[in-house]
Amino acid sequence: MMGMKRNRRAGAAVALALGVALVATGCAGAGDGGGSGSGGSGDAELSIQFLPKNLGNPYFDTSNAGGAEAIEEFGGTYEEVGPTEASPTSQVSYIQTAAQQGVGGLVLSANDPGAICDALDEARSAGVKVVTFDSDTNPECRDLFINQATAEGIAQVQVDLIAEQIGDAGQVAVLSAAANATNQNAWIELMQEEFAANHPDIEVVEVVYGDDDDQTSFDKTAALLQTYPELKGIISPTTVGIAAAARYLSTSEYKGTVALTGLGTPNQMREYVEDGTVTAFALWNPADLGYLAAWAAQALITGEITGEEGDTFEAGRLGSYEVGADGTVLLGDPYVFDAENIGDFDF
Numbered sequence: 001m002m003g004m005k006r007n008r009r010a011g012a013a014v015a016l017a018l019g020v021a022l023v024a025t026g027c028a029g030a031g032d033g034g035g036s037g038s039g040g041s042g043d044a045e046l047s048i049q050f051l052p053k054n055l056g057n058p059y060f061d062t063s064n065a066g067g068a069e070a071i072e073e074f075g076g077t078y079e080e081v082g083p084t085e086a087s088p089t090s091q092v093s094y095i096q097t098a099a100q101q102g103v104g105g106l107v108l109s110a111n112d113p114g115a116i117c118d119a120l121d122e123a124r125s126a127g128v129k130v131v132t133f134d135s136d137t138n139p140e141c142r143d144l145f146i147n148q149a150t151a152e153g154i155a156q157v158q159v160d161l162i163a164e165q166i167g168d169a170g171q172v173a174v175l176s177a178a179a180n181a182t183n184q185n186a187w188i189e190l191m192q193e194e195f196a197a198n199h200p201d202i203e204v205v206e207v208v209y210g211d212d213d214d215q216t217s218f219d220k221t222a223a224l225l226q227t228y229p230e231l232k233g234i235i236s237p238t239t240v241g242i243a244a245a246a247r248y249l250s251t252s253e254y255k256g257t258v259a260l261t262g263l264g265t266p267n268q269m270r271e272y273v274e275d276g277t278v279t280a281f282a283l284w285n286p287a288d289l290g291y292l293a294a295w296a297a298q299a300l301i302t303g304e305i306t307g308e309e310g311d312t313f314e315a316g317r318l319g320s321y322e323v324g325a326d327g328t329v330l331l332g333d334p335y336v337f338d339a340e341n342i343g344d345f346d347f
Helices: 011-026 060-074 094-103 116-125 151-165 182-198 214-227 239-250 266-274 286-302
Strands: 047-051 077-080 105-108 129-133 144-147 170-176 202-209 233-235 259-262 280-283 312-316 320-322 329-331 335-338
Touching: 011 202, 011 266, 047 060, 047 094, 060 286, 094 105, 094 116, 105 286, 116 129, 116 182, 129 202, 129 286, 144 286, 151 182, 151 233, 151 259, 151 280, 170 182, 170 214, 170 239, 182 202, 202 214, 214 233, 214 239, 233 239, 233 266, 233 280, 239 259, 239 266, 286 312
Parallel strands: 047 077, 047 105, 105 129, 129 144, 144 329, 170 202, 170 233, 233 259
Antiparallel strands: 280 335, 312 320
């Protein structure tokens, strides 16, 4: 990904607003969905259940709203089911019920990669098409995985954002989560490689760890600014860290002079974007993730695809997608949130 790709898909904000409205008016309720939508088939095979890690989670409320929007578009029936607690086995009974009910598709974010596999195998044996998103199972336990972003894409967008915000020159530091966080370390290694290869005037002076603890991350931010008086920017590839760093910067002398970016959610970062502490940060659009997962389930149910590498299918407003290795479909580049669009999101 060369240069910063803000990835504002046409109509995304409107579509998200529609999806949230659908949930608010009851489409997240059992059996209530898009049967009266385009096509109006109401066929059992186009009945699709969304099973998040847990109910009442704003992130999954948003992703499932995207799914409800897609299902209305292709004339299926939408239902949201799930546990209140995100334990490893809490989704098993819902998977078993989906199989007993004979739903056409099950779209879920797995609480554990292996603990639900036996139940998923039973569901697939009963003819249920299984699509995971956000958090995958073992690949042999599902038909497709909708991946929100690659490690390379996540690293690249953060480098692009900080480079743009500091004029592609100066000292930057990284505020990570735990020192042994596998995903964080992979992103940081890729970021360092990108800085070395393509941003010779940016120096990464230190990587510090806030342990995904708010106060620790807050204190680490203060220490960085005291240790490096010439610091131009901080990258925090963790939602806890970026919010804590933003809180520190917002009331300090460094507000507006030290840039901050990384991975965060709109609800936690909104006030800091609106007050000018943060220009832009990234994550992915969970509404688009749910929307794509629903279309993938529809393509499997109708036989448009089987889930083999190289299969292609249409996903409404998002366009055409191709199945990659290990039954994975990539949503696209991470989504950039800024003052222009942050008000359109609620998660």
